Amino acid sequence: MKIGLAADHRGFQLKEYLKEELVKRNYEIIDFGTNSEESTDYPDYAFLLGENIKNHQVDYGVAICGSGIGISIACNKVKTVRCAKVDNVEEAKITRIDNNSNIVAFSEKIEKEEALNIVLTFISTPFSELEKHHRRVNKILEYEEKNL
Numbered sequence: 001m002k003i004g005l006a007a008d009h010r011g012f013q014l015k016e017y018l019k020e021e022l023v024k025r026n027y028e029i030i031d032f033g034t035n036s037e038e039s040t041d042y043p044d045y046a047f048l049l050g051e052n053i054k055n056h057q058v059d060y061g062v063a064i065c066g067s068g069i070g071i072s073i074a075c076n077k078v079k080t081v082r083c084a085k086v087d088n089v090e091e092a093k094i095t096r097i098d099n100n101s102n103i104v105a106f107s108e109k110i111e112k113e114e115a116l117n118i119v120l121t122f123i124s125t126p127f128s129e130l131e132k133h134h135r136r137v138n139k140i141l142e143y144e145e146k147n148l
Helices: 009-024 042-054 069-075 089-099 112-124 131-147
Strands: 002-007 028-031 060-065 083-085 103-107
Touching (some): 002 009, 002 042, 042 069, 060 069, 060 112, 069 083, 083 089, 103 112
Parallel strands (some): 002 028, 083 103
């Protein structure tokens, strides 16, 4: 499984922690930056991560900025990306089951261990088998095809 990580300068330290912990667990990590705490623009990293999700270069993505909101908005501008800004493990699980989200976003202010638990839950939770969830995600994909 390939996991893409992206963060702006505010999320850099948490991204580095997650990268180290996920590598220890034998996940293949692709780091899309940023690579320091020098001020950057989160859309640059969000779009790079999103394009790599869209092109199937990574299976799942993790996006981090100051609030988690800006980077999630930018990720969702990329066709086929379903990025969910979450605050806890339960939301990470629900967004995978109900929405088949492929990127999880959160604030750099979240505790490191909680962030790791969110990512591990997100990447290990399968999409629902229920038809209603597939129907709803397909409606989103159909809308994207017509309008983006």
